[in-house]
Amino acid sequence: MTEAIEPTITFGGAATQNETETIRRYDRQRRQRLLILMGTTFGSLIGALFALLVLLIAIAGTFGVSEIVELTGTALNALLFVVVVTLARQEHVEWAAALFAVGAVVFPNLIIATSTATGAGSPFNVAFLVGAIIIASLAGRPWMVFVAALLASLTTSFMVLAPLPTPTPAQQALHAYLALTGWTILPIMFLVYWGIALLLLAQWRSYQRLLMELADVRTQVERARRLDELKDQFIRNVNHELRTPIMALLGYVDLLKNPETQRSTEKVERYVQRAERAGQSLRALLAGILDTRRLGVLPTALAPERLDLMTVLEEVIPLIPDETGGQNTEERALRVRMPPGLAVWAEGIKTQQVFINLLGNAVKYSAPGTPVDIEARLVKGDESTRRWRRREAPQEPVVEIVVRDYGLGIPPESQPLLFQRFMRLPRDLESNAIGSGLGLYLSRTLVESMGGSIGVQSSGVPGEGSSFIVRLPAPPHAGSDVTADEEPDSDPQDSSLRLVAVRPPDATDDPAMGDAERELSDQRSA
Amino acid sequence: MAEPHRTILVVDDHPELLELLREGLSGHFTILLACNGAEGLTAVAESHPDCAIIDIRMPDIDGLQLVRTLRGDPTTRDMPLIILTAMPEEQGLLPGLLSGADRYLTKPVLPSELIPAIQNAIALSAAERARRLRSLVEGEES
Numbered sequence: 089m090t091e092a093i094e095p096t097i098t099f100g101g102a103a104t105q106n107e108t109e110t111i112r113r114y115d116r117q118r119r120q121r122l123l124i125l126m127g128t129t130f131g132s133l134i135g136a137l138f139a140l141l142v143l144l145i146a147i148a149g150t151f152g153v154s155e156i157v158e159l160t161g162t163a164l165n166a167l168l169f170v171v172v173v174t175l176a177r178q179e180h181v182e183w184a185a186a187l188f189a190v191g192a193v194v195f196p197n198l199i200i201a202t203s204t205a206t207g208a209g210s211p212f213n214v215a216f217l218v219g220a221i222i223i224a225s226l227a228g229r230p231w232m233v234f235v236a237a238l239l240a241s242l243t244t245s246f247m248v249l250a251p252l253p254t255p256t257p258a259q260q261a262l263h264a265y266l267a268l269t270g271w272t273i274l275p276i277m278f279l280v281y282w283g284i285a286l287l288l289l290a291q292w293r294s295y296q297r298l299l300m301e302l303a304d305v306r307t308q309v310e311r312a313r314r315l316d317e318l319k320d321q322f323i324r325n326v327n328h329e330l331r332t333p334i335m336a337l338l339g340y341v342d343l344l345k346n347p348e349t350q351r352s353t354e355k356v357e358r359y360v361q362r363a364e365r366a367g368q369s370l371r372a373l374l375a376g377i378l379d380t381r382r383l384g385v386l387p388t389a390l391a392p393e394r395l396d397l398m399t400v401l402e403e404v405i406p407l408i409p410d411e412t413g414g415q416n417t418e419e420r421a422l423r424v425r426m427p428p429g430l431a432v433w434a435e436g437i438k439t440q441q442v443f444i445n446l447l448g449n450a451v452k453y454s455a456p457g458t459p460v461d462i463e464a465r466l467v468k469g470d471e472s473t474r475r476w477r478r479r480e481a482p483q484e485p486v487v488e489i490v491v492r493d494y495g496l497g498i499p500p501e502s503q504p505l506l507f508q509r510f511m512r513l514p515r516d517l518e519s520n521a522i523g524s525g526l527g528l529y530l531s532r533t534l535v536e537s538m539g540g541s542i543g544v545q546s547s548g549v550p551g552e553g554s555s556f557i558v559r560l561p562a563p564p565h566a567g568s569d570v571t572a573d574e575e576p577d578s579d580p581q582d583s584s585l586r587l588v589a590v591r592p593p594d595a596t597d598d599p600a601m602g603d604a605e606r607e608l609s610d611q612r613s614a
Numbered sequence: 615m616a617e618p619h620r621t622i623l624v625v626d627d628h629p630e631l632l633e634l635l636r637e638g639l640s641g642h643f644t645i646l647l648a649c650n651g652a653e654g655l656t657a658v659a660e661s662h663p664d665c666a667i668i669d670i671r672m673p674d675i676d677g678l679q680l681v682r683t684l685r686g687d688p689t690t691r692d693m694p695l696i697i698l699t700a701m702p703e704e705q706g707l708l709p710g711l712l713s714g715a716d717r718y719l720t721k722p723v724l725p726s727e728l729i730p731a732i733q734n735a736i737a738l739s740a741a742e743r744a745r746r747l748r749s750l751v752e753g754e755e756s
Contacts, residue, residue, distance in 0.1 A: 328671065331700035332628045335722030339634040342724040348641065366630065
């Protein structure tokens with residue numbers, strides 16, 4: 089399961105996969121536009137050359153085999169550029185680039201080598217060949233530069249080493265030149281071609297880096313803009329969510345003032361209770377907002393300790409809020425699969441809060457009765473960062489915990505922003521689900537403050553649900569424990585807990601709540 | 615002249631709010647509750663309330679859409695409709711009134727403020743004017 093997760097994980101800091109895709113798309117568009125532009129320019133030039141040739145041949149009045157070859161070649165070359173532009177327009181950028189190199193290098197040289205009318209040009213057509221390499225570097229990927237350099241080398245070799253039975257003026261000039269300089273010119277030309285190709289490759293790489301940075305800036309700006317939108321949305325949400333409990337609170341107080349109400353003790357009691365509940369939901373909402381603000385701004389000192397994961401889960405389950413208005417009190421199976429005694433190196437309250445959020449979401453966004461799975465294992469090093477810091481010292485072992493539900497899932501396009509503050513999915517805004525869009529942001533902040541990371545994997549298909557992957561540091565020396573059993577699943581232990589959605593601490597309403605649970609609630613709100 | 619007993623429909627997706635309005639208004643009106651737009655439409659068709667209080671942001675049918683639907687139906691065209699929403703006025707007032715609602719009230723509203731608002735809306739509604747006119751004419755004739 090975890091192998092399948094890796095490629096689609098979205099982690100907070102680095103560019104997300106979506107953003108990398110955006111960057112690639114920008115680059116592709118750039119090359120596409122360049123190919124269309126260059127293809128059109130070259131095609132027009134060759135077309136003009138064709139017209140000029142017709143004119144020259146008409147003036148000269150000679151029409152033989154070489155003229156036919158020259159005219160056909162020029163026409164074919166022009167046609168090749170038409171194909172290049174068409175392919176580029178249809179987004180076959182690689183094919184277009186390859187054909188462009190052929191059109192820019194091979195054809196003109198063959199024509200020049202065999203023609204009479206234009207054959208008196210430069211013997212090596214060096215400018216043309218080097219130009220083709222440069223164009224290949226602009227229009228194509230690195231391998232295009234290699235192809236262009238190779239073609240240039242072959243063309244030059246062909247012109248030098250394979251003289252035609254009836255040498256053209258160009259070849260005659262070339263051979264006269266070779267007689268003067270000797271054959272050393274050939275390796276020199278190769279050096280020129282390949283030297284230029286290497287320079288261009290270096291330039292291409294730095295250009296790519298620049299482009300990536302530029303695209304990065306663009307995605308950052310886009311992110312900031314989205315965050316701003318989310319902030320507005322958040323304020324609207326808060327406004328909306330606050331008004332209802334305020335109205336309930338004021339409304340019941342208003343009813344309590346009514347002398348008619350005061351005659352019935354039962355009514356007074358009921359109204360006081362409801363007013364109190366409205367006040368409590370206001371308090372919870374405010375606490376959430378303030379937590380967000382505090383955690384978002386202030387770094388807190390880290391005081392990690394060894395936490396037994398199973399104990400954490402057992403403690404957390406009674407605290408999972410029921411945000412569906414009491415309709416969801418049905419028991420859920422929480423299937424836990426982890427090696428016995430698996431522990432993390434983290435802070436108790438923070439870790440609890442993370443699992444309250446994740447399990448609470450799992451309950452909230454999946455159908456009553458569907459199970460929730462937790463799978464945990466010790467892995468060697470944080471695989472998400474290993475990619476970027478390959479040369480660093482061996483990674484500390486981490487504990488990977490996957491919380492999986494079988495609910496609505498999260499559409500892939502919403503995933504990159506899921507852990508941002510104020511994020512709520514469009515469907516939540518339309519539904520009755522209470523939420524401030526803070527839970528996952530809080531979870532991410534908490535996990536990262538403890539040196540861990542959090543990610544999500546979901547196909548967005550309802551029923552397939554989503555998996556949230558939390559990575560937290562393992563306690564010191566935990567690595568040596570596992571070296572004995574490197575296989576992460578060597579000895580997992582299946583446990584099953586009952587996940588019951590309970591109401592937020594509202595003791596009067598829930599006599600089933602034991603003292604221990606109440607203590608935990610107090611601890612949580614403290 | 616004794617006021618006839620009125621039936622009021624409340625359409626809102628917040629259960630705690632429906633509860634409050636039932637408690638607060640039931641001394642003055644017969645209260646029908648609906649927790650979404652579709653239920654609201656059914657309740658209107660079945661019970662022909664004298665006035666409806668409608669929230670805007672609801673999961674299925676948007677409150678504005680519900681108001682437009684009721685205004686488009688000849689049998690409910692003249693029913694007094696009050697929008698009661700958490701959406702601030704600068705955002706919702708114009709669309710609310712354009713949809714055809716008689717009043718636009720922003721939460722929080724006290725039950726004691728809501729009662730006169732409902733009575734006013736009923737008194738001012740076209741249906742009510744027609745009814746009173748008719749009873750006046752009939753009273754003169756008799």
